[in-house]
Amino acid sequence: MSKSKLSRRDFLNLAWGTAGALVATELSFVGFKFLSPRATDGEFGGEFNLGAYENYPLGSVTPIEVGRFYLVRLEDGGILAIYRRCTHLGCAVPFDQATGKFTCPCHGSVFTNEGDVLNQPAPRPLDIFALSINEEGDIVVDTSSPIQRDKTSAEDILYV
Amino acid sequence: MIEKESLPKRIFKSIQRDPLAPKDDRGRMKMVMNSLILHIHPTKTPKAALKFNYTFGLGGLLLLLGTVLAITGVLLIFAYTPSPDAAYESMIALQTEVFFGNLIRNLHHWSGNLMVVVAVLHLLRVFYTAGFSKPREFNWAMGIALLLLIVGANFTGYLLPWDQLAYWAITVGISLLDYVPLVGEPLTRLLLGGSEVGAATLTNFYGLHIAIIPLSIFGLVSFHIWRVRKDKITIPRKIEEQADKTKVTTVPHLVSIEFVFALAWVAILLLWSAFVNAPLEEAANPAHSPNPAKAAWYFMGFQELLMHFHPLFGAIIIPGMGLLGLFAIPYLDADMDSVGVWFRSVNGRWLALISANLGVIGAFAFVLVDEYWLDLPGWLPFLPSSISNGWIPMAGILLLLIAFYEALKAMKATACEARQSLFTLLFSAFITLTIIGIYFRGEGMAFIIP
Secondary structure, three states, X not given: OOOOOOOHHHHHHXXXXXXXXXXXXXXXXXXXXXXXXXXXXXXXXXXXXXXXXHHOOOOEEEEEOOOOEEEEEXXXXXXXXXXXXXXXXXXEOOEEOOOOEEXXXXXXXXXXXXXXXXXXXXXXXXXXXXXXXXXXXXXXXXXXXXXXXXXXXXXXXXXX | OOOXXXXXXXXXXXXXXXXXXXXXXXXXXXXXXXXXXXXXOOOEEEHHHHOHHHHOOHHHHHHHHHHHHHHHHHHHHOOOOOOOOOHHHHHHHHHHOOOOHHHHHHHHHHHHHHHHHHHHHHHHHHHHOOOOOOOOHHHXXXXXXXXXXXXXXXXXXXXXXXXXXXXXXXHHHHHHHXXXXXXXXXXXXXXXXXXXXXXXXXXHHHHHHHHHHXXXXXXXXXXXXXXXXXXXXXXXXOOOOOOOOOEEEHHHHHHHHHHHHHHHHHHHHHHHHHHOOOOOOOEOOOOOOOOOOOOOHHHHHHHHHHHHOOHHHHHHHHHHHHHXXXXXXXXXXXXXXXXXXXXXXXXXXXXXXXXXXXXXXXXXXXXXXHHHOOOHHHHOOOOOHHHHHHHHHHHHHHHHHHHXXXXXXXXXXXXXXXXXXXXXXXXXXXXXXXXXXXXXXXXXXXXXXO
């Protein structure tokens, strides 16, 4: 019989210790998942069906109140869904139809209609939501998680 | 021969084992030892430590505020519904229908806010009398953890009225957390239960506010007080004198002072809450931000920092270094001779006074210069903002602090006194930033004269 360096006592201590750590990890995971956010369709945090994209005129910004975002149709026909929350400290940013810009009332950040920063303190462009066109040709916006971007890019915009 | 007791006397003695009016010191000491509540005290207390202007009763006041908060808090649970539709109506009902509803809410609100202030004062008292010196280092760390929990309790409670003030202060406050790299975003989502403050946030904050945070505080406070009892209180003394170690019995000498002190504070809290109402604005409206939107008052120092530094510095590096320094202070301390002496020495007193004033002037100067003249990102547009608005001003401030430290040494400060002065400077600068954030910021967060 070969002599193991691990004594019987050490082995049992290690085995029970590992089992204890495993239980703690499992229970933490269960607790964490239990508390994690849930989402419902048609409410903020879920998916929104906004109907046919032809209903939104070129060069328009339409606030979707329940979804807390703006549906932006650019002059060239591109579509994007811009989250209302300011990237500086979370205030609700209204769209100023007269100037065609987003102006935050709290700390003075200004954004273009594509969400790009014109005036700090906002550190990055406004967040966007994932947007797709389903089989019926309706716009579907998924508000479960806002997409952060360091710079605006052409990939943010959906062309049909 | 065993004396026969009457049944009522036997029942009473089974509950209260010692006579309530002990005749000698031995009886008075037994009374403390055998009592569940009183045994947080030793049976005898150093006479010198009873001096009011040593501890100012700040730790005791925190316990009293905690008790008031627990009682009023439990009462409020019965009159409050944690849902966006009903929360604000609960507030209106407290003001108009519930008997003493306003008084109980006011007591809870003001005691909670006062607790943050008193906890900070308690920290300062312990700091300036070197009450954290060996073997009390870990108890200081627990004290810092308790301060963070108290702020957490205040922050989670702030949302519950669900008015405009609550909604936007929490929105702005939690957005500060969003700037922490890696963990900030997932932690914010978990706390909010989504992307922004909503029904899930209210449920989360309610659970944290009434269960998790109070239970954590209760556990940690028990540990904290137990350690104070084990390590014994530091004894105050004058600079050239030895500590007077004479002891007196805790009953009545300490307990009677505590009782009167607690009664006086209950009177102050009741009077204040009877006449000054806790703020309540119109119901929360997620579509309309007020101008300016400010975090809760105890976070305004951080919001002010964020206005001058890149988020990486304003939200992480500077507060992180501050917190780390706070935890490290007692472990750097080697001067056991100055325990119990205010500000350690005569020189220490002068240097602390100078540093406190420099902190106020320095913070104001920094804010004004950065507001009206300094524009590093504009002057150095080719650099990323984390360098022009982070590393460069940070390096400038560190150089100034090093120069200050050298100046202290030139003024014959010992290592302890120099550290104390540095802490004083930074602390008073932080308080000044908080005051600037609260009172000197108007519409669009522009600098104003209040």
